[in-house]
Amino acid sequence: xxxxxxxxxxxxxxxxxxxxxxxxxxxxxxxxxxxxxxxxxxxxxxxxxxxxxxxxxxxxxxxxxxxxxxxxxxxxxxxxxxxxxxxxxxxxxxxxxxxxxxxxxxxxxxxxxxxxxxxxxxxxxxxxxxxxxxxxxxxxxxxxxxxxxxxxxxxxxxxxxxxxxxxxxxxxxxxxxxxxxxxxxxxxxxxxxxxxxxxxxxxxxxxxxxxxxxxxxxxxxxxxxxxxxxxxxxxxxxxxxxxxxx
Amino acid sequence: xxxxxxxxxxxxxxxxxxxxxxxxxxxxxxxxxxxxxxxxxxxxxxxxxxxxxxxxxxxxxxxxxxxxxxxxxxxxxxxxxxxxxxxxxxxxxxxxxxxxxxxxxxxxxxxxxxxxxxxxxxxxxxxxxxxxxxxxxxxxxxxxxxxxxxxxxxxxxxxxxxxxxxxxxxxxxxxxxxxxxxxxxxxxxxxxxxxxxxxxxxxxxxxxxx
Numbered sequence: 001x002x003x004x005x006x007x008x009x010x011x012x013x014x015x016x017x018x019x020x021x022x023x024x025x026x027x028x029x030x031x032x033x034x035x036x037x038x039x040x041x042x043x044x045x046x047x048x049x050x051x052x053x054x055x056x057x058x059x060x061x062x063x064x065x066x067x068x069x070x071x072x073x074x075x076x077x078x079x080x081x082x083x084x085x086x087x088x089x090x091x092x093x094x095x096x097x098x099x100x101x102x103x104x105x106x107x108x109x110x111x112x113x114x115x116x117x118x119x120x121x122x123x124x125x126x127x128x129x130x131x132x133x134x135x136x137x138x139x140x141x142x143x144x145x146x147x148x149x150x151x152x153x154x155x156x157x158x159x160x161x162x163x164x165x166x167x168x169x170x171x172x173x174x175x176x177x178x179x180x181x182x183x184x185x186x187x188x189x190x191x192x193x194x195x196x197x198x199x200x201x202x203x204x205x206x207x208x209x210x211x212x213x214x215x216x217x218x219x220x221x222x223x224x225x226x227x228x229x230x231x232x233x234x235x236x237x238x239x240x241x242x243x244x245x246x
Numbered sequence: 247x248x249x250x251x252x253x254x255x256x257x258x259x260x261x262x263x264x265x266x267x268x269x270x271x272x273x274x275x276x277x278x279x280x281x282x283x284x285x286x287x288x289x290x291x292x293x294x295x296x297x298x299x300x301x302x303x304x305x306x307x308x309x310x311x312x313x314x315x316x317x318x319x320x321x322x323x324x325x326x327x328x329x330x331x332x333x334x335x336x337x338x339x340x341x342x343x344x345x346x347x348x349x350x351x352x353x354x355x356x357x358x359x360x361x362x363x364x365x366x367x368x369x370x371x372x373x374x375x376x377x378x379x380x381x382x383x384x385x386x387x388x389x390x391x392x393x394x395x396x397x398x399x400x401x402x403x404x405x406x407x408x409x410x411x412x413x414x415x416x417x418x419x420x421x422x423x424x425x426x427x428x429x430x431x432x433x434x435x436x437x438x439x440x441x442x443x444x445x446x447x448x449x450x451x452x453x454x455x456x
Contacts, residue, residue, distance in 0.1 A: 050372060052368060052371065052372065071376065071377070075374050075375070075376055076374070078371060078372055078373070078374040079373070079374030082372070083368075083372040085365065085368060085369065085372075087365050088365075088369075089365040089366060089368050089369030089372075090369065091366065091369060091370075091384055091388075092388065093387050093388055093391075102373065102383065102384075103373035103374065103375075106373075106375060106379050106383050107373055107374045107375055107379070148369075151373070152372070152373075155373060155374065
């Protein structure tokens, strides 16, 4: 079953065409890793899928219905498509629990007690039940990102977008966040993940996209793209990534 | 050398008390109206939509760049000639001071909102919040905290601007000092007393800004 259908997606920033006609179908249960050099358009692609950026041309369809540009419609779509950011974007004036409750309270209009119970569940799922009362300033980067994941999960999204979720973390904190994302993968959640963690992509993704110059340059199974890339630019990208590996 | 003698001022404490009540009344009205109106104007100044941006910008520029005293006198003496009704000294003074404060505080609100990291908008909108929900729940609470010192400064300004109401003979502290001075021929003591009273009211308020 196709959850998300993208056709001819194009995005420009000024005169710079960042996405040049992306076509993509995301099936339920798929875990798609999006790779590419910086400036290849991978973050912009993700941000266009929940309309954090407005595409200049092309369509995004959710469950077969093309999404329009009306605010009310976009708000609906964003409730169904969760997003986790590189910089976490937690709300600093709320505790971890408050952050996770916020969408339930303000957007879903859930009662306080019910929202708190649900938020506690989500915090427990990412292993932070004991940090519920902490403010973001008192959490490590890895803990912040896990709260951000819990915040997205609380909304029961049909699709999760991860925009370089570990790129802002110290290396020793990357593992705890990837661990949470892997456990979500094991639950069969549908997700798109922009990442530079090639090993993680190889083991967790069901499909890998390699973006270059705003187009999908190469795609296939992790084995095809990461181990046996056919195209030169994919090979060069992977070679650069492996240059300093052990 | 002037012989200081505050007895004639102390004999008129009831008149000064009436003036203080008038000053506090105009302060309260202009604080609520000025800072209250400033928020929607500031939000319009922040907007990228011309329909909101241009009228609010015109408002801010007009009221920031004309003297409050001129506005008060205009509302009191000129407006009744143009329209078939007149307004009280309190209304004229409150209008002038409130509109001026709205214009200045609008810029504080706009700057405060602009200072919040774009990522906060992203985080709020990704949850499916509307613009208004994101503003109310996520952006404003953080921005208001940053704006508090600047808004307190506005409050202090408003308190002091209340003396301009004396230009239309509204009963406030300066107006009462004028009255006492003209009856007792003691302008030095009368105006000194007013300055001291303002200091006593404002000094604790100013301490809050640190």
